[in-house]
Amino acid sequence: xxxxxxxxxxxxxxxxxxxxxxxxxxxxxxxxxxxxxxxxxxxxxxxxxxxxxxxxxxxxxxxxxxxxxxxxxxxxxxxxxxxxxxxxxxxxxxxxxxxxxxxxxxxxxxxxxxxxxxxxxxxxxxxxxxxxxxxxxxxxxxxxxxxxxxxxxxxxxxxxxxxxxxxxxxxxxxxxxxxxxxxxxxxxxxxxxxxxxxxxxxxxxxxxxxxxxxxxxxxxxxxxxxxxxxxxxxxxxxxxxxxxxxxxxxxxxxxxxxxxxxxxxxxxxxxxxxxxxxxxxxxxxxxxxxxxxxxxxxxxxxxxxxxxxxxxxxxxxxxxxxxxxxxxxxxxxxxxxxxxxxxxxxxxxxxxxxxxxxxxxxxxxxxxxxxxxxxxxxxxxxxxxxxxxxxxxxxxxxxxxxxxxxxxxxxxxxxxxxxxxxxxxx
Amino acid sequence: xxxxxxxxxxxxxxxxxxxxxxxxxxxxxxxxxxxxxxxxxxxxxxxxxxxxxxxxxxxxxxxxxxxxxxxxxxxxxxxxxxxxxxxxxxxxxxxxxxxxxxxxxxxxxxxxxxxxxxxxxxxxxxxxxxxxxxxxxxxxxxxxxxxxxxxxxxxxxxxxxxxxxxxxxxxxxxxxxxxxxxxxxxxxxxxxxxxxxxxxxxxxxxxxxxxxxxxxxxxxxxxxxxxxxxxxxxxxxxxxxxxxxxxxxxxxxxxxxxxxxxxxxxxxxxxxxxxxxxxxxxxxxxxxxxxxxxxxxxxxxxxxxxxxxxxxxxxxxxxxxxxxxxxxxxxxxxxxxxxxxxxxxxxxxxxxxxxxxxxxxxxxxxxxxxxxxxxxxxxxxxxxxxxxxxxxxxxxxxxxxxxxxxxxxxxxxxxxxxxxxxxxxx
Numbered sequence: 001x002x003x004x005x006x007x008x009x010x011x012x013x014x015x016x017x018x019x020x021x022x023x024x025x026x027x028x029x030x031x032x033x034x035x036x037x038x039x040x041x042x043x044x045x046x047x048x049x050x051x052x053x054x055x056x057x058x059x060x061x062x063x064x065x066x067x068x069x070x071x072x073x074x075x076x077x078x079x080x081x082x083x084x085x086x087x088x089x090x091x092x093x094x095x096x097x098x099x100x101x102x103x104x105x106x107x108x109x110x111x112x113x114x115x116x117x118x119x120x121x122x123x124x125x126x127x128x129x130x131x132x133x134x135x136x137x138x139x140x141x142x143x144x145x146x147x148x149x150x151x152x153x154x155x156x157x158x159x160x161x162x163x164x165x166x167x168x169x170x171x172x173x174x175x176x177x178x179x180x181x182x183x184x185x186x187x188x189x190x191x192x193x194x195x196x197x198x199x200x201x202x203x204x205x206x207x208x209x210x211x212x213x214x215x216x217x218x219x220x221x222x223x224x225x226x227x228x229x230x231x232x233x234x235x236x237x238x239x240x241x242x243x244x245x246x247x248x249x250x251x252x253x254x255x256x257x258x259x260x261x262x263x264x265x266x267x268x269x270x271x272x273x274x275x276x277x278x279x280x281x282x283x284x285x286x287x288x289x290x291x292x293x294x295x296x297x298x299x300x301x302x303x304x305x306x307x308x309x310x311x312x313x314x315x316x317x318x319x320x321x322x323x324x325x326x327x328x329x330x331x332x333x334x335x336x337x338x339x340x341x342x343x344x345x346x347x348x349x350x351x352x353x354x355x356x357x358x359x360x361x362x363x364x365x366x367x368x369x370x371x372x373x374x375x376x377x378x379x380x381x382x383x384x385x386x387x388x389x390x391x392x393x394x395x396x397x398x399x400x401x402x403x404x405x406x407x408x409x410x411x412x413x414x415x416x417x418x419x420x421x422x423x424x425x426x
Numbered sequence: 427x428x429x430x431x432x433x434x435x436x437x438x439x440x441x442x443x444x445x446x447x448x449x450x451x452x453x454x455x456x457x458x459x460x461x462x463x464x465x466x467x468x469x470x471x472x473x474x475x476x477x478x479x480x481x482x483x484x485x486x487x488x489x490x491x492x493x494x495x496x497x498x499x500x501x502x503x504x505x506x507x508x509x510x511x512x513x514x515x516x517x518x519x520x521x522x523x524x525x526x527x528x529x530x531x532x533x534x535x536x537x538x539x540x541x542x543x544x545x546x547x548x549x550x551x552x553x554x555x556x557x558x559x560x561x562x563x564x565x566x567x568x569x570x571x572x573x574x575x576x577x578x579x580x581x582x583x584x585x586x587x588x589x590x591x592x593x594x595x596x597x598x599x600x601x602x603x604x605x606x607x608x609x610x611x612x613x614x615x616x617x618x619x620x621x622x623x624x625x626x627x628x629x630x631x632x633x634x635x636x637x638x639x640x641x642x643x644x645x646x647x648x649x650x651x652x653x654x655x656x657x658x659x660x661x662x663x664x665x666x667x668x669x670x671x672x673x674x675x676x677x678x679x680x681x682x683x684x685x686x687x688x689x690x691x692x693x694x695x696x697x698x699x700x701x702x703x704x705x706x707x708x709x710x711x712x713x714x715x716x717x718x719x720x721x722x723x724x725x726x727x728x729x730x731x732x733x734x735x736x737x738x739x740x741x742x743x744x745x746x747x748x749x750x751x752x753x754x755x756x757x758x759x760x761x762x763x764x765x766x767x768x769x770x771x772x773x774x775x776x777x778x779x780x781x782x783x784x785x786x787x788x789x790x791x792x793x794x795x796x797x798x799x800x801x802x803x804x805x806x807x808x809x810x811x812x813x814x815x816x817x818x819x820x821x822x823x824x825x826x827x828x829x830x831x832x833x834x835x836x837x838x839x840x841x842x843x844x845x846x847x848x849x850x851x852x
Contacts, residue, residue, distance in 0.1 A: 130625060140566035141598045145626050148602035172567045173599065176574035180606035199556060200571050 073411050076154050076163045076183065077101050077113045080170045081129050081146035082137045084118035088310055092233075092336055093190050097169050099234045103404040112163070114150040126153065135284070138171060147173040151181050164415040167407070168208070172200060178207040184414040186211060186407075189218075189228075192333045192354075198222040209414050211407075214355035217333035229410070233334050234403035237395060240343035243319035244387045250379065251321035251346070253279040253309075253337050256286040256294060261327035261351075263293040266303055268325060268375040275301070276325075279317060281308040319344035323366065323382045326350035327375060335359060342366075343394045345387025349378045365390045499837050502580050502589045502609065503527050503539045506596040507555050507572035508563045510544035514736055518659075518762055519616050523595050525660045529830040538589070540576040552579065561710070564597060573599040577607050590841040593833070594634070598626060604633040610840040612637060612833075615644075615654075618759045618780075624648040635840050637833075640781035643759035655836065659760050660829035663821060666769035669745035670813045676805065677747035677772070679705040679735075679763050680754075682712040682720060687777075689719040690753035692729055694801040701727070702751075705743060707734040745770035749792065749808045752776035753801060761785060768792075769820045771813025775804045791816045 079085050079097045086098035097115070102122045104111050111123035116132035119125055128149040133142045147170055154163050166185040168174035178185040185208040191197065201210070202224040212218040212230035221228065252265035262278055269276035278298075282290050297303045309317055318324070324341040332354035339359060341348055348366035350356035360366045366385060367378035396402075505511050505523045512524035523541070528548045530537050537549035542558035545551050554575040559568045573596055580589050592611040594600035604611040611634040617623065627636070628650040638644040638656035647654065678691035688704055695702035704724075708716050723729045735743055744750070750767035758780035765785060767774055774792035776782035786792045792811060793804035822828075 130622075138566050140564050140569040141622060141626060143566040144570065144599045144602045145629065149629065152605070173570045176570045177603055177606065179578070180603065196556075196567060200567060203571065203575065 072108045072110055073165065073408070073415065074157075074161065074163045075104060075109055075111045075411065076150065076166045077104075077111050077115075077123060078147065078150055078166055078168045078170050078174055079113060079115035079119070080137075081116050081133060081142050083134050084116045084132055085113065085121060086119075092334075093169050095336070096188075096190075096233045099236050099400050100404060100407065103234065103236070103400040104407070107401075107404055107408070109408075114146070114153070126150075128153075140173075143171050144173050146170065147177070151177070154183055155181065164418075165411045167411070175208050175210075176200075176204045178204075184209070184418050186410055186414060188231075189213065189221075190333070192217065192331050193220045193222070201225055209410065211410060213334045214358055216331065216355045216357060220331060231403055231406045231410070232398045233336055233339065234400035235336075235339050235343055235394060235398050236400045237343055237391075240315055240340060241319055242343075242345045242387060242391045244345055246322045246346070246387075247320035249275040249277050249321055250323055250325055251277050251279070251317060251341070252325045252327075253317075255280060256282045256290040258289060258293075259328060259330035261329060262290075263297075264327035264372050264375075265325040266294065266297045268327065268372045268379070270297075270302065271372070271376045272379045273302075274322065274379060276303050277317065277321070278303065278305045279307065279309050279314075314340075315344070318346055321346050323379065324348045325375065326356055326360075327372060328353050328356065330354065332356065339394055339398050342390040345390050347382055347385040347387075347390055349375050349382075351375075361393060365393050498534045498536055499591060499834070499841065500583075500587065500589045501530060501535055501537045501837065502576065502592045503530075503537050503541075503549060504573065504576055504592055504594045504596050504600055505539060505541035505545070506563075507542050507559060507568050509560050510542045510558055511539065511547060512545075518760075519595050521762070522614075522616075522659045525662050525826050526830060526833065529660065529662070529826040530833070533827075533830055533834070535834075540572070540579070552576075554579075566599075569597050570599050572596065573603070576600075577603070580609055581607065590844075591837040593837070601634050601636075602626075602630045604630075608844075610635070610844050612836055612840060614657075615639065615647075616759070618643065618757050619646045619648070627651055635836065637836060639760045640784055642757065642781045642783060646757060657829055657832045657836070658824045659762055659765065660826035661762075661765050661769055661820060661824050662826045663769055663817075666741055666766060667745055668769075668771045668813060668817045670771055672748045672772070672813075673746035675701040675703050675747055676749055676751055677703050677705070677743060677767070678751045678753075679743075681706060682708045682716040684715060684719075685754060685756040687753035687755060688716075689723075690798050690801075691751040692720065692723045694751060694753065694798045694805070696723075696728065697798070697802045698805045699728075700748065700805060702729050703743065703747070704729065704731045705733065705735050705740075740766075741770070744772055747772050749805065750774045751801065752782055752786075753798060754779050754782065756780065758782065765820055765824050768816040771816050773808055773811040773813075773816055775801050775808075777801075787819060791819050 077097060080093055083094050085094045087094040097113070098121060101111055101113050105122040112126055113119065113121045113123040114126050114128060117127040117129065118132060119127065128146050129142060133139065136142060154166060157163055163183050166174070166181070166183050168185050168187045169190060174185060175187045178187070187208045187210050189210055189212045193201070198221065202222045205225050210225065210228050212221070212228050213233055214230055218228050218230055250269050252262055254260035254262070256262060265276060265278070278294065294305070298305045306317070318341050321341070324338065324346055326335065326338060326348055328351050330353060334355050338348045338350065338356065342359070342365050348360050349369060350360045350366065351370065352368045357368065360368050362368045364385070367381065369375045369378050503523060506519060509520050511520045513520040523539070524547060527537055527539050531548040538552055539545065539547045539549040540552050540554060543553040543555065544558060545553065554572050555568060559565065562568060580592060583589055589609050592600070592607070592609050594611050594613045595616060600611060601613045604613070613634045613636050615636055615638045619627070624647065628648045631651050636651065636654050638647070638654050639659055640656055644654050644656055676695050678688055680686035680688070682688060691702060691704070704720065720731070724731045732743070744767050747767070750764065750772055752761065752764060752774055754777055756779060760781050764774045764776065764782065768785070768791050774786050775795060776786045776792065777796065778794045783794065786794050788794045790811070793807060795801045795804050
């Protein structure tokens, strides 16, 4: 069921540009004027919805140069204002931004990271608000303050230091206003489509280039969105050790919600009589569910709860587990914990929801199971999975160098379109 | 203590224009090119913080024409997306927008009202979202979707139907992005200044023309905001009957929060042994306070709770009361219920917080008292207040015709600045 690698990448953007005519900014960036030729090999055969494709260095280098030597891009990376980069604990988007940004800097690009105070990055860090707002996510006061200030800074960049592209990870303001700034904008779709976000994206998608994070996510996109590439969330494999000899416990990690299924993980682990470690933070509003469905089962032995884990403790916890249980019941657009487990050689047993169908290759990187009973059976089969196969899959699909290379192609494509439009005097 | 009428209006905007160069839109609107001369008499002597001035027709007509005959303005009225206009019950901003918009239409202007679905107005109504969002106020998804679509429609208005001005009542998106649209924007400050909103306004105030709603509100503005006019919230006096013979009850109306003081109103009314009617909606999060501090005192006789009142029932309730109790403990930027009570000839007994200090003229339209004990004493003095004086004060300061005339001057001023800048080729 390896849908991820079932089709090669087509990184084509027939972007219906709603941007105001680009004035002169891209022209000042001469190296970009060479890009169209280098990019040409990819310029054909758009897929309706390009599946999450293997974007390894090996793979892309066979078709196009990974990036243009001598042509570093000036990238405005727009992180959310809610949580500092990288998030110490929970903070999926912030982790993605951190990993990608540092890789882009290593690859020679000039990256300015607009982000919450307290952030740490190899890029030039610019914070625009007085404090972070972890408990006020999506409050328009902060989101628009952050994004509009970033836009103003991007506009103020003078000749010779103009940005080639904005990579926007921040809610909704950036995309909805992307037709009001000359610098082209790439917006990564980090969340699932709901009725309201689908309507929003259908209305504003022409203002920028959208990128999804999984095929499952894009399958639920409204048809008006047309062709959208997906680029998986990145992982820096250097931080996640491969461990072939496993401990004697199963792992569940996530938010304490019914959709994430800690109670189902407990039921499965008890049935197969393997110890279970539960990790994760109890967020506001989740205490009642935790108290009712999880806490009564915690005995410090067969079912343990270790709270939020970070850093090397988190790596060890993932690396030592016999398997990661993902009894989820929602259309999860990615599922970074699965990638982190696989990176350590830890197989994943997941319900076939959302991107789990793409990340769990049944019999290869774990098992896709329909319910708790089948999950119990699959635990008995975990020894058939080769830890090295798990890591190899991550290396091929989600390694940050591959992901950075894929985004570079996207950046070049939108920057080149800007140049072409400017040359055409549109 | 009539601070409201202590200084005449100076409707001067030395607006530090951060707008992108205006292209040709204002020039297409020829009548505006006559405005500077007509506007000249007001063009002097800016006050540091202009107090809420009496802006009656009588008053302004003595100094400048109320509006330019034959020069209707094209106004984009930007209401919030949360609640339909006018709000059936609670919805202060929506009521203000409704009253002002209809008056502007009556005065001959071409007004397009961008607002939540279900709105009713004499203006051209344009709804941009699929539904209203009364329980998701300030969620960026909806606010930016609404505002960016409105901006796009405003930009798309073709030659001959271009807007002269945007009047923005909607949160934060419009102001923060006002430098990214050619049409000048007037933003009414509807809320109190907090540390975070003060920082926001200090950062973005140069992008548009700000208007406050009371001197008390502007006193707490950060100094970076400079000179800001205040124009009171409007009331359509035709809807509020003057009633000189009062019933035998006191009235409290508001949200069920400690700051609004229903428990203090109860204590005062009980002490003076006059029946009290409590009106208002119990919003999410207020039930516990209501159950603890209010409900135990409700006896259906000396203390009655009538819930949310609307329409003619609301008018009657205000008109029949001996007095309105406002034992508030917060820096309320306006306080529409005080104006509504006074319009009916009902005096107000208020703690000296926020705009209560401007609306309650001690001994004339009610009494300013420091605590519940003084409130008790003041109830005994209510018969000294002449109902006609209460209404006259409202008529002089808050009547919608006066308020509309004041906003017209603001609109003309910013539109004229746009024309002048366009003529100067800036």
